Amino acid sequence: MSKVHVFNAGPCLLPQIAIDNSIEALKDFKGTGVSLISISHRTKEWESVMDECRALWKELLNIPDDYEVVFLGGGASLQFLYVAMNFLEKKAAYLDTGVWAHKALKEAQGLGEAYAIACSKDRNYCYIPKGFDIPSDLDYLHITTNNTIYGTEIKTDIDCPVPLIADMSSDILSRKVDVSKYAMIYGGAQKNAGPAGVAFVIVRKDMLGRVSRYIPTMLDYRTHIDKGSMFNTPPVFSIFVMNETLKWLKGIGGVEAIHAIDEKKAATLYAEIDRNSMFRGTADKEDRSIMNVCFVMAEGREALQDEFLAFAKERGMVGIKGHRSVGGFRASLYNACTQEDVEALVACMQEFEKLHI
């Protein structure tokens, strides 16, 4: 098979070593003679994977001791409900920066008073709203640090007078985060952290037990914290691959090292989008994501969109079609995507331009 360059938005490219080690574990998990998907999660061999994975999260993100790390099923979407269930007592605010932020807000509105503190829908979510006041009587403020569909990103840890909760599904582990500025960070693993099937939750312990409502057992973070994320059968395969992905990240130098690589990849592609007369970027420059690069055909060139998609596909580019709600193109440059992948896409864009000018 000829070389492909995978720019899928999630599930996405994962490090080859993580895939290879997972294949081996599927055949024989840690020399037990039993496949990873057949072992009991109550064995010491499995518990060592859980322990290692939790420890790697703590090490890679420098998570302070007063936080818990939990692994759960149901993806980030179920966390939208968990957040409100566990933390919404009187009132919460959400920064509405796109589809995922909006879905998180909707779940909270089903349980209590929750509203959009600011919104960038007026320009199809192509920027991050700024300069809004945060009232001090909120239970929490919820943000989505990287807006996977629109290619915008909050790239710094904001100062927040109320507990700050962040959906970091699509930019976790791409930069150093000051975890102490957040009451909670969560996301689906299926971008930088591993495969689909598991969500990560990093929660400050003093946030627990603040609400008066009954919380169903499975939706109560304390249930899963008390049982080390094994109250019920954990998604062993997904956690194993996540652990291998984190081991790879640690091996290449951790989040600071990958951040430099990620920034270079994004800069390379944005530079081409800005230079190439066939394309234009859609997100405001100051808010451009380094994970999801969104672009469209330049004005007057719109009719060539499908032709470019076919042209790129022929040259091995996979997953560059924009999200169905915005159209155009999106190249997701998550951690396992390489500079070489990006340069292949850039070469393809340049070739396409030569054909048409």
Ligand SMILES: Cc1ncc(COP(=O)(O)O)c(C=O)c1O
């Ligand atoms: C920022 C963000 N939040 C939430 C989700 C939903 O994640 P899941 O499919 O794990 O529920 C996604 C999915 O792409 C996402 O990009």
